[in-house]
Amino acid sequence: MRYAVLGTGIVGRTIAAKLASLGHEVVIGTRDPKATLSRTEPDGYGNPPFAEWLGFHDRIRLETFADAAAFGETLVNTTAGDGSLQALETAGAANLAGKVLIDIANPLDFSQGMPPSLNPVNTDSLGEQIQRAFPETKVVKTLNTMNSQIMVQPSRVAGEHTVFVSGDDAGAKQAVTDVLISFGWPESSVIDLGDISTARGVEMLLPIWLRLWGAVGHADFNFHIAGA
Amino acid sequence: MRYAVLGTGIVGRTIAAKLASLGHEVVIGTRDPKATLSRTEPDGYGNPPFAEWLGFHDRIRLETFADAAAFGETLVNTTAGDGSLQALETAGAANLAGKVLIDIANPLDFSQGMPPSLNPVNTDSLGEQIQRAFPETKVVKTLNTMNSQIMVQPSRVAGEHTVFVSGDDAGAKQAVTDVLISFGWPESSVIDLGDISTARGVEMLLPIWLRLWGAVGHADFNFHIAGA
Numbered sequence: 001m002r003y004a005v006l007g008t009g010i011v012g013r014t015i016a017a018k019l020a021s022l023g024h025e026v027v028i029g030t031r032d033p034k035a036t037l038s039r040t041e042p043d044g045y046g047n048p049p050f051a052e053w054l055g056f057h058d059r060i061r062l063e064t065f066a067d068a069a070a071f072g073e074t075l076v077n078t079t080a081g082d083g084s085l086q087a088l089e090t091a092g093a094a095n096l097a098g099k100v101l102i103d104i105a106n107p108l109d110f111s112q113g114m115p116p117s118l119n120p121v122n123t124d125s126l127g128e129q130i131q132r133a134f135p136e137t138k139v140v141k142t143l144n145t146m147n148s149q150i151m152v153q154p155s156r157v158a159g160e161h162t163v164f165v166s167g168d169d170a171g172a173k174q175a176v177t178d179v180l181i182s183f184g185w186p187e188s189s190v191i192d193l194g195d196i197s198t199a200r201g202v203e204m205l206l207p208i209w210l211r212l213w214g215a216v217g218h219a220d221f222n223f224h225i226a227g228a
Numbered sequence: 229m230r231y232a233v234l235g236t237g238i239v240g241r242t243i244a245a246k247l248a249s250l251g252h253e254v255v256i257g258t259r260d261p262k263a264t265l266s267r268t269e270p271d272g273y274g275n276p277p278f279a280e281w282l283g284f285h286d287r288i289r290l291e292t293f294a295d296a297a298a299f300g301e302t303l304v305n306t307t308a309g310d311g312s313l314q315a316l317e318t319a320g321a322a323n324l325a326g327k328v329l330i331d332i333a334n335p336l337d338f339s340q341g342m343p344p345s346l347n348p349v350n351t352d353s354l355g356e357q358i359q360r361a362f363p364e365t366k367v368v369k370t371l372n373t374m375n376s377q378i379m380v381q382p383s384r385v386a387g388e389h390t391v392f393v394s395g396d397d398a399g400a401k402q403a404v405t406d407v408l409i410s411f412g413w414p415e416s417s418v419i420d421l422g423d424i425s426t427a428r429g430v431e432m433l434l435p436i437w438l439r440l441w442g443a444v445g446h447a448d449f450n451f452h453i454a455g456a
């Protein structure tokens with residue numbers, strides 16, 4: 001399968017590396033590949049420059065959002081939530097049409113200070129905004145409720161824990177569930193919450209996730225729905 | 229210990245009955261006791277009229293918010309979230325001062341249609357609103373993230389699951405943790421998220437809780453933080 005992973009941050013890198021390790025063809029999309037590759041400083045989270053990371057993953061290519069999206073049969077949105085709609089518009093609706101878009105982004109809003117709030121929230125969600133903006137794309141919200149390393153290696157967290165899927169298209173949700181299973185998720189860990197409006201609930205897990213990160217003291221935890 | 233449980237709905241009844249069964253003196257507070265006792269129809273959720281329920285719990289009394297709050301050494305807010313501030317004002321700041329207030333309410337807003345949204349949300353919470361309105365009261369948000377039967381009988385849900393506490397006063401949170409342990413919660417299930425602003429995160433669990441209720445098909449589930 002050909003995948004386009006949009007976004008060069010730690011989530012995009014982690015997902016892209018996992019997909020490549022599973023034998024898929026992976027292109028990462030970014031606004032300006034030359035600018036991305038020219039950076040020599042770690043990013044704001046202390047991750048190494050993208051070019052350094054890419055040097056260890058020679059089966060992965062970096063292209064523009066549009067070229068990546070045109071290449072991918074399945075798309076993964078790992079861009080920062082406040083830039084996701086613009087990134088997807090740059091990728092081009094025609095390049096997204098008819099495809100499954102796995103949306104991992106969270107609409108974190110740092111403009112109100114720390115900890116970040118959400119925008120949109122409560123009566124809307126980023127997942128719904130994307131689905132409305134690209135009605136011919138099959139948006140499936142998933143994996144946004146945990147640290148990126150757990151996304152692709154769920155065994156990092158002992159015991160049962162949960163990954164949610166939200167989306168309007170049953171076939172797309174099944175396809176994404178198959179991707180999750182290929183990442184190591186037991187099928188019994190996947191909870192289908194319903195249509196894309198359930199993205200509100202999973203995006204609204206972020207505020208408690210951030211506080212748990214502080215209270216627990218590490219990021220190797222995850223939500224589990226006991227008794228489900 | 230003398231407890232005042234404010235609110236006559238299913239959460240208030242369940243908490244009051246549990247506290248009474250543990251040997252505590254319990255008064256339930258309501259706006260207008262005569263009106264509450266005169267109802268002969270089930271409530272909107274199909275629960276029996278309050279007077280019928282009270283007939284099976286002869287150690288529990290029903291009084292006004294103010295009389296109940298004056299009686300209680302510890303207070304429990306189980307009123308509907310959109311009426312909590314008014315109920316507590318009616319109870320009277322002097323009757324709340326210096327006491328621990330266990331806040332179980334959720335600020336569900338049905339005015340935007342179903343499913344309910346939250347108000348306040350995101351950059352504020354009901355727990356914080358109550359703490360700001362009653363600065364001499366020690367507000368501890370807890371138990372609002374699950375069905376009422378699980379609150380007082382956590383063994384209904386198999387395996388480990390979590391109850392959160394949020395509040396500014398460490399002693400009050402310890403006292404509430406002791407109450408939770410008396411309800412059957414293992415101490416290891418209690419996660420102290422931090423100050424009362426962490427009530428935002430636990431209140432924002434409601435939207436996914438409501439969707440899980442639909443997806444799972446029953447209410448005997450709970451959040452667990454795996455790996456914490």
